[in-house]
Amino acid sequence: MPLSAMQIDQYRRDGYVCPVPVMPADEAAELRRRLEAFEATQGGRLEPGQRSRGFLLFKWLDDLIRDPRVLDPIEQLIGPDILCWSTIFWIKDAxxxxxxxxxxxxTYWGLSSRNVVTAWFAISAASVEAGCMKVMPGTHTGATLAHEDTYDADNMLTRGQAIPGLDEARAASMPLGAGEMSLHNYCLAHGSGPNLSPDRRIGVSMHFMPPDTRQVVGAWDCAALVRGTDRFGHFAHAPVPARDFDPQAVAFHARAASAMREVLYAGAARKLQRL
Ligand SMILES: O=C(O)CCC(=O)C(=O)O
Structure with a gap:
């Protein structure tokens, strides 16, 4: 469903829109079933290296980054030529x-553009109780805020980077039902709390950018061309997997995930195994 003029205005002004319907809950439940069937083959969870750029591993995720129900709203925000830089799984157990x-x-993706949109898709429900995402409206337009690396054990971010001193009273929550997504500009301050619900909170973020974007930290980087034309060629194009764990895409994933890790940990005092 296209974004309304009001939603587009809200995205430009506040930096986010939520919720945006993508698919019925039972279709999302099927994605959850496939993900959890895979997790069950290796002890019930993803390995850190499988969290990022998983569209090269899971065919259903490659389908999702190309799904018109995801891309039509993205096109309204960044135009008809679209690269998907990465996807990241965000799973909080009950x-x-x-x-x-x-x-x-x-602050840490090494991308030159301010025009990068994150679509956070709820594979299971992400309620306030389950620790849905929260945003600080309007922070995408101002100066980049100072971050501290905390390396907190429960923090899901690579180095536990945190902006101190934000006024929580100004935050907006973005609860989602399974099959819905939120959209936010990647310059917007965002975060989320613990999962106090009795179910897993399973989400996947998809990061879309226009092809004139450059990688300014890493020496090599890649992206999937998911719509339109790339007239710039700043990113190597990721292959389209023919099936889950397609050997050619898996080999590419090893390089792609490691390149992303290098960028995310650039300058960090410690390199944790979180992605
Ligand atoms: O899943 C979360 O709670 C946070 C996700 C996030 O930081 C992101 O998608 O950029």
Whole structure:
């Protein structure tokens, strides 16, 4: 469903829109079933290296980053030529203390553009109780805020980077039902609390950018061309997997995930195994 003029205005002014319907809950439940069937083959959870750029591993996720129900609203925000830089799984088990500190993604992704949109898709319901995402409206337009690396054990971010001193009273929550997504500009300060609900909170973020974007930290980087034309060629194009764990895409994923890790940990005092 296209975004309304009011939603587009809200995205430009406040930096986010929520919720945006993508698919019925039972279709999302099927994605959850496939993900959890895979997790069950390796002890019930994803390995850190499988959290990022998983569209190269899971065919259903590659389908999702190309799904018109996701891309039509993205096109309204960044235009008809669209690269998907990455996807990241964000899974908080029932009752888990995992949280995401307040942060702005433009501080550590090495991307030159301010026009990068994150679509956060709810594979299971992400209620306030389950620790849905929260945002600080309007922070995408101002100066980039100072971050501290905390390395907190329960923080899901690579180095536990956190913006201190934000006024929680100004935050807006973005609860989602399974099959819905939120959209936010990656310069917007965002975070999330622990999962106090009796079910897993399973989400996947998809990060879309216009092809004139450059990678300014890493020496090599890649992205999937998901719509339109790339007239710039700043990113190697990721292959389209023919099936789950397609060997060619898996080999590419090893390089792609490691390149992303290098960028995310650039300058960090410690390199944790979180992605
Ligand atoms: O899943 C979360 O709670 C945080 C996700 C996030 O930081 C992001 O999608 O950029």
């Amino acid at each position: 009752g888990s203390r995992s949280f995401v500190s307040w942060h702005q993604d433009n």
